[in-house]
Amino acid sequence: MQSASARPRAYLLLLPAAILLIVFMAVPYLNIFVISFRNPGQGTPYADGYTLLNYTRIFTSTLYQGQLFNTLWIGLVTTFITLVIGLPVAFQLGRADLRWRGLAYGIVLSPLLVGIVIRSYGWTILLGNNGVINRTLINLGVIEFPLPLMYNSLGIIIALVHVFLPFMILPIMSAVQSIDPALVSAARSLGAGRVTVIRRILLPLAMPGIQAGCILVFVLSLSAYVTPAMIGGLRVKTMAVTVVDALLDTFQWPLGAALALVLSAIGALIVVIFARATRMRWKVQ
Amino acid sequence: MTKVSITKLTKNYGPGIRAVDSISLDIPSGEFVSLLGPSGCGKTTTLKMLAGFESVTSGGIAFDGQDVVSVPPEKRDIGMVFQNYALFPHMTVRGNLAFGLEMRKVPKADMDRRIQATLDLVQLTPYADRYPRQLSGGQQQRVAIGRALVIEPRILLLDEPLANLDAKLREEMRVFIRDLQRRVGITTVYVTHDQAEAMTMSDRVVVMFGGKIAQQGRPGDIYDYPVSRAVAGFVGQVNLIDGKIVGVDSGIARVDTPFGPAEVKAGHRTEGDPVTLVLRPEAIDILPADAAGGVTASVVASYFSGAILDYTLALQDGQTVDVKTIARQRFEPGAQVRLAVDAHRFWPLEVG
Ligand SMILES: Nc1ncnc2c1ncn2[C@@H]1O[C@H](COP(=O)(O)OP(=O)(O)O)[C@@H](O)[C@H]1O
Ligand SMILES: [Mg+2]
Numbered sequence: 001m002q003s004a005s006a007r008p009r010a011y012l013l014l015l016p017a018a019i020l021l022i023v024f025m026a027v028p029y030l031n032i033f034v035i036s037f038r039n040p041g042q043g044t045p046y047a048d049g050y051t052l053l054n055y056t057r058i059f060t061s062t063l064y065q066g067q068l069f070n071t072l073w074i075g076l077v078t079t080f081i082t083l084v085i086g087l088p089v090a091f092q093l094g095r096a097d098l099r100w101r102g103l104a105y106g107i108v109l110s111p112l113l114v115g116i117v118i119r120s121y122g123w124t125i126l127l128g129n130n131g132v133i134n135r136t137l138i139n140l141g142v143i144e145f146p147l148p149l150m151y152n153s154l155g156i157i158i159a160l161v162h163v164f165l166p167f168m169i170l171p172i173m174s175a176v177q178s179i180d181p182a183l184v185s186a187a188r189s190l191g192a193g194r195v196t197v198i199r200r201i202l203l204p205l206a207m208p209g210i211q212a213g214c215i216l217v218f219v220l221s222l223s224a225y226v227t228p229a230m231i232g233g234l235r236v237k238t239m240a241v242t243v244v245d246a247l248l249d250t251f252q253w254p255l256g257a258a259l260a261l262v263l264s265a266i267g268a269l270i271v272v273i274f275a276r277a278t279r280m281r282w283k284v285q
Numbered sequence: 286m287t288k289v290s291i292t293k294l295t296k297n298y299g300p301g302i303r304a305v306d307s308i309s310l311d312i313p314s315g316e317f318v319s320l321l322g323p324s325g326c327g328k329t330t331t332l333k334m335l336a337g338f339e340s341v342t343s344g345g346i347a348f349d350g351q352d353v354v355s356v357p358p359e360k361r362d363i364g365m366v367f368q369n370y371a372l373f374p375h376m377t378v379r380g381n382l383a384f385g386l387e388m389r390k391v392p393k394a395d396m397d398r399r400i401q402a403t404l405d406l407v408q409l410t411p412y413a414d415r416y417p418r419q420l421s422g423g424q425q426q427r428v429a430i431g432r433a434l435v436i437e438p439r440i441l442l443l444d445e446p447l448a449n450l451d452a453k454l455r456e457e458m459r460v461f462i463r464d465l466q467r468r469v470g471i472t473t474v475y476v477t478h479d480q481a482e483a484m485t486m487s488d489r490v491v492v493m494f495g496g497k498i499a500q501q502g503r504p505g506d507i508y509d510y511p512v513s514r515a516v517a518g519f520v521g522q523v524n525l526i527d528g529k530i531v532g533v534d535s536g537i538a539r540v541d542t543p544f545g546p547a548e549v550k551a552g553h554r555t556e557g558d559p560v561t562l563v564l565r566p567e568a569i570d571i572l573p574a575d576a577a578g579g580v581t582a583s584v585v586a587s588y589f590s591g592a593i594l595d596y597t598l599a600l601q602d603g604q605t606v607d608v609k610t611i612a613r614q615r616f617e618p619g620a621q622v623r624l625a626v627d628a629h630r631f632w633p634l635e636v637g
Contacts, residue, residue, distance in 0.1 A: 182371035185338050188358040189365040190436060191388030200384070204375045282375040282416050 036257035045253040054258035064242070068263065071239040072270070074153055074228075075221040078160040079168075082217050083210070085161065086168035090209070091202065093169070094176025108169050111162060120230040123159040124150065127231065151235040159227045164220055168213040175209025176202065204280075211278050215271050222267045239263045286314040287348050287439035287472050289335070294344035296330050296496075304330040306496035307344065312489075317466050317473045319483035322493035323519070328476040331493075332442050335474060337361050348439055359388070364433030364471075366443040370425045372417040378404075378428050379413045385436035399435055406465065407431040423454045430462065434469060441466070441473045447482065459485055480520045484508065492516050508565075512635040517563045524564040524606045526631070530556050540631070543600050544569075544580055544624060547631040554633075561634045566609035568630035571596065571616065572623040579625035582606070584616045598624065 036054055038046035058064045093104050111119065126132045127149040134146040149155045179202060187197045203210075228238040237245075239259060246256030289312040296305040305327040312318050320328040333339040335346060337358035346353050353361055373381050382403055386396045404410045407427040417425055426446060433441060446462070447455045463486045466473050477483050483490045484504040491501040500507060500516045511517035514525060528540040528547070538551035540560060547562060554560060572579055581601055588595040594615065596608040608624070616622055 180369065180371060182367045182369060183373060185336070185358070186365065186367060186371040186373070186432075187384070188338070189336055189361075189363055190385035190432070191359045191362075192384075193357075193359055196388070201373065280375065 032257045032260060035253050036261055038254040040252055040254055043251075045251065051254075054254045055262070057255065058258055058262055064259065067237055067239055067242055068266070070153060070236070071222060071263065072266065074156055074160070074238060075218050075267070078157050078164065078221040079214050079218040081157065081161045082165050082168040083214060086165055086213065087172060087210070090169045090172035090213075091176055091198070091206070094173045094179075094206075096177070096181045108166050108173070112166055116163060116226050117230075119163060120159055120227045123155070123162070123227075124230060127155045127158065150231060151233045153232075153236055155231045156228045156236065156238070159231050160221050160224060163224075163227055164217045167216045167220060171212040171216065172206055172209040175206045175212075179205045207278065207280055208283065211275065214274065218274075219267060219271065222263060286470070288312065288314045288350070289440060289472060289474070290345070290347045290350070291331075291335075292345045292347075294331065294334060294346065295342045296327070296334060296339060297342045298330075303496055305334070308493075308496075308498050310491060310498065310501070312472055312474065314472055315470045317463070317475065317486060317488045319475045319477055319487040319490050320493055321477055321480060321483040321490050321519070322499075324478055326493045327496040328478075328493060329444055332365075332444050332474060332476050335440070336363050336365050336442055362436075362439045364436060364438035364441045366426075366429045366433050366441070366446045368445040368448050370417070370429040370446075370449075372425055372428055372432070374417055377414050377416055378409055378420070378431075381417070381428055381432050382435045385432065389436065399437075403431045403435040406434070406468075422450050423458065426450065426458060427461075430465065434465075434471070439472070441471045442476075443473070444476045445478070446475075447477075447479075455482075462486065484520070490520075492519060494519075510632055511563060514561070514634060517634065522566050522607055522609065524566060524569075525634075526562045526564055528560055528562060530554055530558045530560055532556055538633070540633075542626075542631070543602060543604060544626040546628055547626075548628045549631050549633045552633070562631040563634060564606075564626065564631055566595070566607040568626060569606065569608045570625045571598075571608055571610055571614070572625055573614075574621040574623060576623050576625075579623035582622055582624050584618050584620045584622060586618055587616065589615075598622070600624075 035046055037050045037052070039049045039051050039053070041047040058068075089108075092098070093101075093108065098104060124131070128134070129146040129148075129150065131149070133149065134143075137143045138146065149158070183201055183205070184197055187201050192200060223240055224238070225240045225244060228236070229241050229244075232238065232241065240263075243256045243260045243263070246252045246259060289310075291308060291310040291312075293307045293309055294305060295303065295307050297303050308327075308331065310318075320331060322328055330339060334341050337353070337356060341354050348361075373384065376384065379400060382400045383396060386399060391399070400413075401410075404413055407430055409424065409427055409431065412420060412424060417428065420428065429446070430443075443462070447458050450458060459482060462475075475483070475486060484507075487504055489501060490504050490507050492499045492507060494515055500512045502510075507516065508520050511520065511523075517523045517525070526542050526544075528542050530538045530551070531541050531546075532539045533551045533554070533556055536551050537548050538554055538560070540547045540549060540562060542562065544564075549560075549562065570579070574581075582598040585597045585599050585605065587597075592611065594610050596610070596616070597605055598608060599605050606624070
C-alpha cells in the first residue's frame with residue numbers, strides 16, 4: 001500500500017536530472033542531428049534545405065576515414081594501456097589493509113588537480129625532439145637521433161594515458177574495496193594460492209569497476225580535444241580536432257555535425273559490444 | 286580424522302595488544318569443541334591461527350602431531366565457515382562447491398559425484414544452479430557448510446555461523462550442524478558468544494575471557510561446576526551466595542547459607558574460610574507459605590515465558606535471589622512463599 005503511493009513521489013526526485021538531461025543533452029543532440037543534414041552555407045554556418053551530402057562525403061573520403069580509424073585506434077590503445085598500468089595499481093590501493101589511504105588517493109587524483117592544458121603542455125616539453133626525454137636518451141648515448149614522440153599517435157597516446165589514468169584506477173579501486181576480505185580467506189582455505197585468488201575471485205568481482213574504467217577512458221579518449229590538438233599538432237588529427245576545425249576554422253557546421261555523429265555512433269557501438277561481451281551473469285537478476 | 290593440539294598459543298596484534306594469551310588445548314579426533322566467550326575475548330583470532338590466516342606470535346599448533354604453524358592456509362586442508370558466509374557471489378551454488386575440488390584437481394566425474402553428495406547432505410539439490418544472492422540466509426549458510434565439507438577437510442572451523450540468522454532458524458541450524466558433524470565425524474572447532482548454542486552443540490566447551498581459557502569441560506560440567514564468577518555468570522543465570530565454612534568433615538565442608546546449611550567439597554579450604562557458592566535458579570524450589578521446611582521469602586517480580594516462570598524474590602535479610610520454575614504453580618508479586626534447597630545443590634567457586 002505504502003509503496004504504491006511512494007513510487008510517484010520517488011520518481012519526482014528524478015525530475016531535475018531529467019530536465020537537465022533533456023535541455024542540455026537531448027536538445028543539442030537533436031540540433032546537431034538536424035544540422036548534419038543541412039546544405040553547407042557560404043559565410044553562414046549552414047544554408048537552407050536538406051542533403052545527405054555530408055555523410056556521403058565522410059564515407060567516400062579516405063582522409064576522414066583515416067582520421068576516424070586513427071581516433072578509434074588511439075582510443076582503444078589508450079584504454080588498453082591505462083588498463084594494464086592501472087589494474088595493478090588499483091588492486092594495491094583497493095586493499096583493505098592499506099595504510100596512508102588518504103595519501104594514495106591524493107597521488108591518484110593529483111593529475112586531475114592540474115588543468116588539462118597545462119598537463120598537455122608539460123608533455124610537449126617532455127616529448128619534443130629537443131624535449132627532456134630525447135635529450136636525456138641522446139646524452140646517455142642510447143640513441144643517436146631524437147625519437148619521433150611528438151606530432152604522432154604515439155605521443156598522443158602517451159599523454160592521454162597519463163591524463164586518463166585516474167579514470168581507470170578510481171572505479172577499479174572502489175570495486176576492489178567493496179570485495180569482502182573474507183572471500184579471499186575463504187578461497188585460500190579451499191586451497192587457492194595468491195595468484196589463483198586474484199584470477200578466480202578478485203578479477204571477476206572487480207569486473208564492474210574494470211568495465212566502468214574501460215568505458216570511461218575509451219569515451220574520454222575519443223572525445224579528447226586539448227591533448228591531441230597540442231601534441232598531434234597539424235600532422236596527426238583526431239576526429240575531435242577535425243570536428244572543431246570544421247566548426248570554427250572552415251565554418252562547415254553540417255560536415256562537422258555529421259563527423260561528430262558518426263564518431264559518436266561508432267564509439268557507442270563499440271561500448272555496447274564491449275559491455276555485452278563483458279556482461280556479468282551473476283549481476284543480472 | 287584429525288587430532289588437534291594447541292600449546293601455549295599466543296597472539297599479539299601489536300605491542301601491548303595481546304588477543305590470545307598462551308592457550309593450550311587438545312582436541313581429540315572427531316570432537317566438537319566450542320570456543321565460548323564474550324566479544325573480543327580472542328575466539329576469532331584463535332580460529333584464524335588454526336586456519337593459517339593470522340601468524341602465530343608464539344606457541345604451537347599441530348594436526349595429528351604435525352606442526353602446521355608455518356603452513357599457509359591453502360595447504361592446511363581445513364574447511365572454514367564464516368559468519369557472513371563469504372560465498373563467492375559470482376559463482377552458483379554448484380560453482381561454490383566445485384571451487385575447492387578444482388583447487389585439488391579432482392577428476393570431473395569424481396567431482397560431480399562429490400558435489401551431488403554434498404548437495405544432498407546440505408539439502409540444496411534444487412538450488413544448485415542459483416547464485417548466492419538468490420538464496421535465503423539459511424540456505425546460504427548451508428552452502429557455506431557444504432563448501433567447507435565437500436573438500437573432506439581434516440578439520441572444520443566455524444566462526445559464529447548462526448549469528449546472522451533469526452532465532453527460529455538458528456535453533457534449526459544448531460541441530461542441523463550438530464547432526465551433520467556427527468554423521469561426517471569431522472573434528473570441529475565452533476566459535477560462538479551464545480552459551481545456549483555452545484551448550485547444545487558441543488562435546489566440550491572452552492570458555493575464554495581476555496585471551497585466556499577460563500575453563501573447559503563438558504557442557505553440563507561447566508554449567509554445574511564453574512570455577513569462577515565470570516564463568517558461572519556467562520554460561521547461565523546464577524545466584525552467588527557468600528558464606529563461611531563452619532566445619533569440615535571427611536572432605537565435606539559445611540557452609541551456613543540463608544537457605545540453611547550447605548554441604549560442598551572442601552578441597553583445600555578449612556573451617557572459617559570464606560567461600561562463594563553457586564546456586565542455579567532452577568535448584569531452588571518455591572513452596573506455598575504454609576508448607577513445611579525452607580525459608581521465608583516474598584515475590585518481587587515474576588516473568589512468564591510459556592513453559593518457564595522466572596521469579597525474583599527477596600529473602601528476609603533483603604538479599605534477592607532468582608528462581609526458575611516450570612510454570613505450573615504461579616505466585617503473584619507480593620506473595621509470601623517458602624524457598625527450599627537441597628544441601629547438595631550448592632557449588633563452591635575456586636576463585637572468589
Ligand atoms: N587485526 C587486528 N588488529 C589489532 N587488534 C585486533 C585485530 N583483530 C582483533 N584484534 C583485537 O584482538 C582482540 C580479540 O579479537 P577477536 O579474536 O576478534 O575476538 P572475538 O572473536 O572473541 O570477538 C580484540 O580486543 C580485538 O580488538
Ligand atoms: Mg569474533
